[in-house]
């Protein structure tokens with residue numbers, strides 16, 4: 124089933140759009156099956172889960188950290204992950220930069236945007252994003268590669284379109300600034316219920332869990 128689900132999704136998404144399998148709560152065996160189906164990027168929210176999966180899968184996939192960053196997990200994240208998708212704190216960025224320096228690494232990151240300005244959600248408000256990204260430029264070991272957004276929970280997948288559209292505009296605006304250490308290449312938005320709309324609005328990374336693995 125998992126393999127077939129991946130085949131279907133891959134057949135559907137256009138060239139140039141990358142699929143991240145959102146693997147929270149899934150076993151290494153389930154993730155392996157997704158990889159056999161053609162998944163090339165594994166998304167993990169939790170370091171402990173990632174370690175278990177990484178022990179089995181290792182470099183057979185690229186690893187994107189899509190969860191909430193905590194300082195005490197940064198060293199482990201640097202060991203396993205190829206990209207951090209949800210950076211939204213200068214304090215954590217500074218810490219990340221320091222550990223990168225120590226371990227001679229450069230970490231590609233996406234900045235998380237709270238596109239619907241929801242009070243209790245993570246991410247930078249759209250109007251603060253340019254300043255935030257400019258401020259990241261002093262961290263030489265972090266490379267900003269784009270932005271990601273979750274978008275609000277919507278009953279109807281059409282209702283989220285406006286937020287994706289606005290995030291795409293923000294992506295283009297930051298790109299135009301031509302900031303040093305910033306290479307606006309990736310726009311990560313869209314999940315199982317919204318990836319089609321997200322792609323129509325310009326996403327080139329989609330993060331899909333349920334539609335690959337089934338309901339948890």
Ligand SMILES: *Cc1c(COP(=O)(O)O)cnc(C)c1O
Pocket residue numbers: 145147168189190314315316330331332333334
């Ligand atoms: C779980 C998760 C997804 C995927 O959600 P589905 O609705 O299961 O496709 C995408 N992004 C993040 C950050 C997630 O935690």
